[in-house]
Every structure is written in C-alpha cells, then in structure tokens.
Amino acid sequence: MKLHEFQAKEILAKYGVPVPPGKVAYTPEEAERIAKDYGKQVVIKAQVHVGGRGKAGGVKLAQPEESREVAGKILGMDIKGLTVKKVLVAEAVDIAKEYYAGLIIDRSSQRVVLMVSKEGGVDIEEVAHTNPEAIVKYPIDPHKGLRHFEAREVVKQAGLEGNLNRLANVIVQLYNAFVGSDASLAEINPLVVTEQGEIIAADAKIDLDDNALFRHPDLAKLREVEAEHPLEIEASNYGFAYVKLDGDVGVIGNGAGLVMYTLDLVNRAGGKPANFLDIGGGAKAEVVYNAVKLVAKDPDVKGIFINIFGGITRADEVAKGVIQALEEGIVKVPVVMRVAGTAEEEAKKLLEGKPIYLYPNSLEAAGAIVTMVGGAK
Amino acid sequence: MSILINKDTRVLVQGITGREGRFHAEQMQKYGTKIVAGVTPGKGGQEVLGVPVYDTVKEAVAEQQIDASIIFVPAAAAADAALEAAHAGIPLVVLITEGIPTLDMVAAVKEIKDLGVRLIGGNCPGLISAEESKLGIMPGHVFKKGKVGLISRSGTLTYEAAAALSEAGLGTTTTVGIGGDPIIGTTFKDLLPLFNEDPETEAVVVIGEIGGSDEEEAAAWIKEHMTKPVVGFIGGRSAPKGKRMGHAGAIIMGDVGTPESKLKAFAEAGIPVADTIDEIVELVKERLG
Numbered sequence: 324m325k326l327h328e329f330q331a332k333e334i335l336a337k338y339g340v341p342v343p344p345g346k347v348a349y350t351p352e353e354a355e356r357i358a359k360d361y362g363k364q365v366v367i368k369a370q371v372h373v374g375g376r377g378k379a380g381g382v383k384l385a386q387p388e389e390s391r392e393v394a395g396k397i398l399g400m401d402i403k404g405l406t407v408k409k410v411l412v413a414e415a416v417d418i419a420k421e422y423y424a425g426l427i428i429d430r431s432s433q434r435v436v437l438m439v440s441k442e443g444g445v446d447i448e449e450v451a452h453t454n455p456e457a458i459v460k461y462p463i464d465p466h467k468g469l470r471h472f473e474a475r476e477v478v479k480q481a482g483l484e485g486n487l488n489r490l491a492n493v494i495v496q497l498y499n500a501f502v503g504s505d506a507s508l509a510e511i512n513p514l515v516v517t518e519q520g521e522i523i524a525a526d527a528k529i530d531l532d533d534n535a536l537f538r539h540p541d542l543a544k545l546r547e548v549e550a551e552h553p554l555e556i557e558a559s560n561y562g563f564a565y566v567k568l569d570g571d572v573g574v575i576g577n578g579a580g581l582v583m584y585t586l587d588l589v590n591r592a593g594g595k596p597a598n599f600l601d602i603g604g605g606a607k608a609e610v611v612y613n614a615v616k617l618v619a620k621d622p623d624v625k626g627i628f629i630n631i632f633g634g635i636t637r638a639d640e641v642a643k644g645v646i647q648a649l650e651e652g653i654v655k656v657p658v659v660m661r662v663a664g665t666a667e668e669e670a671k672k673l674l675e676g677k678p679i680y681l682y683p684n685s686l687e688a689a690g691a692i693v694t695m696v697g698g699a700k
Numbered sequence: 701m702s703i704l705i706n707k708d709t710r711v712l713v714q715g716i717t718g719r720e721g722r723f724h725a726e727q728m729q730k731y732g733t734k735i736v737a738g739v740t741p742g743k744g745g746q747e748v749l750g751v752p753v754y755d756t757v758k759e760a761v762a763e764q765q766i767d768a769s770i771i772f773v774p775a776a777a778a779a780d781a782a783l784e785a786a787h788a789g790i791p792l793v794v795l796i797t798e799g800i801p802t803l804d805m806v807a808a809v810k811e812i813k814d815l816g817v818r819l820i821g822g823n824c825p826g827l828i829s830a831e832e833s834k835l836g837i838m839p840g841h842v843f844k845k846g847k848v849g850l851i852s853r854s855g856t857l858t859y860e861a862a863a864a865l866s867e868a869g870l871g872t873t874t875t876v877g878i879g880g881d882p883i884i885g886t887t888f889k890d891l892l893p894l895f896n897e898d899p900e901t902e903a904v905v906v907i908g909e910i911g912g913s914d915e916e917e918a919a920a921w922i923k924e925h926m927t928k929p930v931v932g933f934i935g936g937r938s939a940p941k942g943k944r945m946g947h948a949g950a951i952i953m954g955d956v957g958t959p960e961s962k963l964k965a966f967a968e969a970g971i972p973v974a975d976t977i978d979e980i981v982e983l984v985k986e987r988l989g
Contacts, residue, residue, distance in 0.1 A: 428802055430882050430912040430949070433809055448954045465807040505803055534948065535801035537776065564946040579880060579946025580854020583909060583936035584977075586945075590938035591975065599939075601946045604837070604855070632860045634839035664863065665839055686976055 324531045327370040329411045330545055331509070331529035338500040340493055340511070341523045345413030354394030357412040358387040364415040365390060368526075369397050369407040372547075374446075376402060384415055416525050421513035422483050423447055423458075424494050426501045428508075434462035435501065437469065437494065439481040444513035469498040485516040493522055504542060505535030554598070554621055561613050563600055570595020571696050573618035573627040573656075575611075577602050577636045585630040588689035593699020597623045605635040611644025619654045625696040626657045630685055633664030642670040646677055657695045661688040702829035702874040703849070703894040703901070704792060704818070705768060709833050712760055712769040712790065713738045714781050716748050721772035724796075724837050725749055728770075731840040733833045737764045757788040768792035770826065770835045778822060779804035782885075786817040794835045795821035795885065802948075805883040812885060819885025823948070825855040825877035836877065838862075846871015848984060849895035851888050852907035853880050853914070853947065854935060860977050861907060861933070868981045870988075873901045880947025882911075888918035896926055903928055903984050906971075909935035911950045911957040919965035929987035931980055932966045932973040934959050 326334070332342040344361065347370065348354035358365045367390060369381030376382050379402045385393040390412065400407045421444035429436040440458045442450045450457055459481040463469050474491035483490055493514065501509040508530040515525045536543040558565030564579060572589050574596045576582040586596045598621065602614050618627055631641045641662065648654055658679045662670045674681055680695075682688035693699060711728070715721035716738025726749055729735055737751050737760045744755030754760040757769065769785040771778060771794065778797035785793045793812065800822045812819045820827060826836015830843040842859050844866035852858040855877055862872050873895075878886055888906055895901045904926075908915035915934065922930050937959040939945045941952045952958050966973050972987070974980040 428806065428882060430914070431917070433806060433883050435803075435806060451954075465803070465810055502803060505801055507802060532802045534775065534799045535803065538801070566943050566945060568940065576856070578854060578856025579950060580852070580857030580907070580909060580935050581860065583854075583939060583945050583950065584857055587935065587938045588976070596938075599943075599945055632856050632863075634842070634856060634859045635837060664842065664859065684978070686978070 324533055324536065324546055325372045326529045326531065326545060327372070328368060328527055329370060331527040332524065334504055334529060335497065335500050335511070335524055335527055338503065339496045340500065341521065342527070343413045343416050343523060343525060345411050347409050348394060348412050349409050351391045351395035351398060354410060354412050355387070355391035358385065358390035361414050362387060365412050366415050367394050367397055368411045368413065369400060369402060370409045370411055371402050371405040371407055373403045373405055379403070381407060416515050416523055417518040418513070418515050418525070419518045420484060420516040422516070423450070423510070423512045424497055424514045425510035425512065426498060426506070426508070429462065432462045434465065437461040437463060437477060437498070439477050439483065439494065441482050447510070447512060463498065468502070469495055471495055485522060486520060489522050493524070504529065504539060505532045506530060507532045554617065557617055558600065561610075561617065563602065563614060563617070566599040568596050568598050570597045571623055571625040572596050572692055573598055573621060573624040574630070575600045575602060575614050575618055575627065576630040577604065577606060577632065577641075581630060581632055585628065585685065585689070588685055589628065589693060592689045592693040594689070594693035594696065597621055602636070606640065608640050608643035608647065611641045612647045615645055615648035616653055619648065619656065624656060626659065626692045627654065628688060628692040629658065629660045630688065631660070631662045631664070633662065633666055637666040638662040638664060638670035639666040639673055642673040645679065646673060649678060657692070659688050659692040659695065661685050702832060703891070703898050704827060704874060704876070705829050705833045705835055707732065707832040708734065709767045710734050710736045710765055711835060712736065712757065712764070712766045712785070713772065714757065714769055714785065715772035716740060716753060717743045717746070718772055722748060724772065727840070728834050731834040733835065736766060757784045757790070761788045761790065766790055768794065768835060770794040770796065772796055775799040775801070779808040782819060783808050783811060786812040786815045786819070791817055793817055793819045793885070794824070794826050795819060796824060796826055796837060798823040800881070802881070802883055805881065809883055809885055820876060821879040821884060823881040824879030824884070825858065827874060827876040829874045830872045838875070838877070842866060843875060844871040846873065847900060847902040848872050849898065849901040849904040850875040850907070851891050851904065852877050853909050853949070854907060857935060858907060861905060861980055864977050864981050865905070865984065868985065870981065870984055873898060880949050882949040887914045889914070889921040892918060892921055892926060896928055901928065903988055904930045905933070905980055905984065906930060907933045907935065908962060909947070909950050910937070910939050910945065910952055910959055911947070913956060913961070915962040916965040919969040919971060922971060923969035929984070930971050931983040931987065932971045933980055934962050934973060
C-alpha cells in the first residue's frame with residue numbers, strides 16, 4: 324500500500340526524523356491560510372500516489388500571497404491519470420545539499436538494504452542507471468538491526484558532507500520507521516542539509532507491506548479506496564487477486580501462474596486482456612459466479628476467457644458458477660472456456676448445450692476469444 | 701529416487717487441527733505420505749487422523765522420529781512456526797501459508813538457514829515425489845512417476861505442466877513449488893544441484909515468472925555446473941510494469957524482474973524457453989533425444 328508524502332512524513336517524524344512543518348489543504352483557501360500562518364515562502368505539493376509530480380507541475384514554490392493561486396492550479400490537476408485532490412503546504416527549506424537515503428527489501432540478498440547517495444533530489448533509478456557507483460548499498464542483518472556505527476560508515480563511504488552523527492541518526496531513525504511500520508520501501512529524497520547545517524527530510528515516500536497491515540490498524544485506515552479502480556475495490560471485497568488492465572478480453576483463472584500464462588496466451592494471439600483475475604484455490608460455484616459477474620460488469624470487456632486447471636479446485640464447481648451467471652443473463656459478451664483436471668468430465672457434461680464456447684486447450688481458446696472480440700490488434 | 705522426500709519420509713503437520721491443515725493432512729495420507737504427528741498449541745493430547753497431536757514441536761520430536769514438517773498455521777504465526785520446527789531440529793520445513801509479513805520472512809529465513817535447515821516456501825504449494833510422498837496441497841493424481849525434475853514459482857501452472865509431462869509418458873521425479881513471495885526459503889539455484897545429482901532425474905524444467913532475479917541466478921548456475929538438460933518457462937511475459945500479478949513477488953520494478961532479462965539469461969546459458977505448456981513437453985523430449 325502506497326502512502327502519501329504527508330503520511331510518510333508523519334511516520335518519520337514519529338521516529339524522530341526532522342521534517343519541514345507542513346499541513347494538508349483540500350482547497351486553495353485552506354492552502355492560503357496555512358501559508359499565511361507560516362508567514363514565509365512555502366512549497367505546495369500535489370498529494371497523489373504517483374512519481375514524477377515535480378515534472379508534471381505538481382510541485383511549486385509560492386509566497387503566502389501567491390499560495391491561493393498556485394494551490395488552485397495544482398488542485399484538480401491530472402497527473403498520470405490521477406486527479407489531485409489535496410496538496411501539502413510546507414515551509415520551504417534552505418537547501419545547501421541534497422542527498423538520498425532509502426531502504427528496500429532486496430530479494431537477492433534476502434535483507435533490508437540501505438541505499439545512500441550523494442546524488443539526491445533526482446530520480447534514484449536514473450542515478451542507478453547513469454552512475455551506479457554513486458549509490459552505496461548496505462544489507463542489514465535482520466537480527467541486529469541497523470546500528471549507528473554502520474550508518475556512520477555508510478554515510479562516510481557515500482561521501483555525504485555535514486554533521487556525521489546527525490546524518491547517521493536520521494538514517495537509523497528511517498530504519499526504525501521502516502521496521503516499525505512494516506514498510507516495503509522507505510525513502511528520503513532529498514535528504515537536505517540546509518545552509519544552517521540542519522538535516523531535514525524535504526520529501527519522503529513509504530510503501531507498506533500489505534501482508535503486515537493487520538498489525539497496523541492505524542496505518543491500514545489510511546488506504547484510499549477512491550484512488551483505486553472501482554472494480555479493484557469490488558474484487559478485493561470478494562477476496563480476488565484482481566488487476567485492471569487496458570484491453571478488452573476478460574480473463575478468469577485459478578492460480579496466479581495460470582492466470583499470468585493465460586494473459587500471455589491472449590497477447591500471443593494478438594489480443595489485449597482487460598484484467599487479471601485469480602479465483603484462488605478450491606473455489607466453489609458461488610466464488611466463480613461472483614468472478615464472472617465482476618468481469619462482465621467491466622464496460623471494456625468484449626469477451627471473457629475462463630481458463631481452469633482443476634487441482635484442489637473442481638472443474639464442475641467452476642462450471643456451475645459460470646452457468647448460474649449465464650442463466651441470470653448478466654453476461655452479454657461471448658464466453659470461451661477451457662477446463663481440464665479434476666472433475667473435467669463432470670464439468671463438460673454440465674456445460675453441454677450451454678451458450679459458451681468450450682475448447683480442449685488454452686492455446687485454441689485464446690485464439691478463439693481474440694477472434695470473437697474483433698481479431699488481433 | 702527423488703530429491704528431499706520419498707516414501708519413507710516421516711512427516712509432522714503443524715496446524716493439523718485447523719480446517720486447511722486437517723483437510724490437506726488427510727489428502728497427503730491418502731497419497732501415501734507417512735504422517736506421524738501433528739502440532740497445535742493448546743490441542744496437545746488429542747488424536748487427529750490417527751496420529752497424536754502435541755502442543756509443541758519440541759514434544760513431538762521427543763516422542764517421534766520426524767524428517768520433515770509441513771506448516772498450515774495462519775499468516776501472523778507462520779514464520780514463528782517455521783522457526784519452532786527449525787529449532788527443534790527438523791531438517792526440512794515446508795511453509796504453505798500465504799500472506800506472511802515480509803519482514804517476518806526476512807528474519808526467519810536467515811535464522812533458519814543459519815541453523816542449516818532447508819525451508820521451502822512460504823506461500824507455496826509444497827513438494828511431491830511422484831507416487832511416493834506429497835508434502836503439499838497439489839492434486840497428487842496428475843504426477844506420474846518418471847524422469848523430469850520440476851521447479852516452479854507457481855501452483856496451478858505446475859500441475860498443468862506435470863499433467864502434460866505425465867501424459868506424454870515422461871513423468872516427474874520430484875516437483876517443488878518454491879512459492880510466489882519475494883522472500884522465500886529455497887530458490888531455483890538451491891534445488892538445481894540436488895536434481896543434478898539425483899540419478900533418476902534426467903532433465904529439469906524450471907517454471908519461472910516475472911519479478912526478482914531468481915531465474916537469472918539459476919541460469920548462471922546452470923551455465924557453470926549443470927550436466928543435465930534444462931528447459932525454461934517464464935510466466936507473465938505480457939504483464940505491465942509495477943503491477944503485482946497475484947503473487948506478491950510477481951512484479952516488475954524498474955529494470956528488475958523483466959521477462960526480457962530472464963529470457964536473455966536463459967538464452968546465454970543455452971536453456972531453451974517454452975512459450976506454452978505443450979512446448980515444455982516437446983523441448984524436454986527433444987533434449988532427451
């Protein structure tokens with residue numbers, strides 16, 4: 324789960340990381356009030372779950388008297404398909420130096436890895452491309468945590484200039500915030516050293532581990548359903564793994580691997596999937612019915628491909644769910660199905676004479692559904 | 701022959717009194733797996749499916765000879781259960797549970813490895829040595845005894861591949877579902893050496909998917925050391941960047957985890973990559989002559 328900058332900063336502040344004073348505004352008037360309270364130059368920043376806000380014009384400096392106008396331009400702005408509904412109004416920082424500090428879960432080393440770079444204030448992935456030596460990476464022992472001396476060594480090695488102890492403090496606090504909130508990513512970029520020598524997190528980003536939200540009910544509440552696709556919200560209520568995609572073939576299957584493979588087959592046949600939907604293992608008819616109903620509701624869907632390999636899931640249960648959806652008349656588009664595995668014969672018997680196209684293998688089924696939605700694109 | 705488990709492997713089921721644990725313990729028994737005990741804290745002294753239930757793994761190993769444990773406890777307690785099994789000295793731990801907090805796994809995987817215990821999973825379907833023993837949740841009937849070792853990050857797709865190999869008369873030795881999470885106990889490259897040394901395994905199929913760099917690391921190992929033919933497969937080749945495709949680990953982040961990188965690594969190691977499940981069978985046949 325992604326957090327907004329202001330939420331990430333609230334978490335960091337709780338762990339002692341210095342952040343510039345700032346408040347969230349939903350209207351230009353509110354933004355102006357906040358800026359006038361601070362009585363000095365502010366930075367007004369779009370709060371949307373997407374990177375590249377600055378380049379898109381969603382981050383602007385403003386004097387208090389300009390803040391209303393500037394906030395008015397940012398609010399309502401569209402950044403990569405997301406509408407800006409709120410802005411962070413924060414005191415502007417006197418930047419002397421801009422650094423980068425971040426933590427990720429690294430799969431190869433199976434550790435939380437600290438990354439520190441002198442090249443802050445820019446996209447770190449860009450730095451990783453153009454100047455990888457500028458990033459010092461340090462895998463952290465999960466049982467010992469990040470000790471202060473380790474942070475000092477990394478800061479030193481990365482060539483950061485400023486108060487060494489204070490820089491290391493911020494990095495240890497960042498690590499504590501990461502572990503304490505079960506993050507999957509936490510970044511301070513830029514980590515600013517001011518003209519006065521203060522160290523401050525001018526921007527921050529935290530992604531939380533969805534699997535651990537159960538132990539952070541306060542953070543789980545921060546989830547913004549309006550920022551997600553309505554079908555994704557409905558799918559998560561049913562407990563489906565669902566991803567909305569931009570094509571027109573609805574895809575339903577059992578098991579993430581099989582569904583990914585099915586998407587690949589649709590693509591190979593020249594089609595474009597409208598979604599990824601995994602009904603999970605051991606699904607009963609009702610679950611399948613809900614899945615078909617959900618996909619059929621998507622106005623982009625011109626045809627549905629249901630790909631089932633029965634293991635723990637019984638193919639006849641799947642067939643029953645599909646038939647129920649068909650008989651209720653909620654499916655207005657062609658349905659192509661392929662069933663194999665456990666209870667395959669029973670499923671085929673149930674599906675006999677029903678208005679669906681049954682294929683013996685996934686490859687042929689993929690070809691058929693792509694033809695039905697108007698051919699390869 | 702097979703790797704890791706065979707018909708004599710004596711198995712403990714952690715979480716045996718739960719709905720999932722009990723259901724799958726029974727399925728495993730039907731398959732022929734030697735289940736000798738179960739553990740559920742607070743339910744010690746009961747008997748389930750004809751085996752004794754203990755409160756702790758420590759008690760279970762004191763009274764029974766146990767070679768492997770399979771875990772079905774809820775996500776919040778799963779990493780702890782795996783640590784319990786490892787500290788009790790069980791050499792092979794299979795963690796089926798899905799949705800385990802990632803930092804729990806970061807800590808547990810290191811500790812379990814330090815203890816010299818092999819952990820498979822979490823969020824995995826388990827493993828099966830065809831017609832001998834199953835420590836997992838896969839449909840046993842699709843696995844016919846044969847000569848292909850199978851390693852996969854996926855569940856259903858693996859069953860499909862196993863069924864296709866079985867139908868083609870090739871069959872499988874051991875199949876391991878390593879799990880779809882970012883932090884798992886055993887990766888492809890950990891299992892390849894075992895298959896390479898197993899006399900009955902004549903070829904290995906590696907079913908990878910987008911996300912991470914396990915496939916690239918496996919390809920590097922294969923290039924250097926593998927003496928048996930390997931056939932690859934990559935799922936999710938058409939998936940968009942930055943979206944999690946069902947498995948927590950199936951996500952392309954920046955340049956890491958792309959299908960292009962994996963296909964390139966396989967190509968450089970001389971590993972043919974199948975585009976479809978049927979092609980897996982054809983390529984294995986071809987390689988085995």
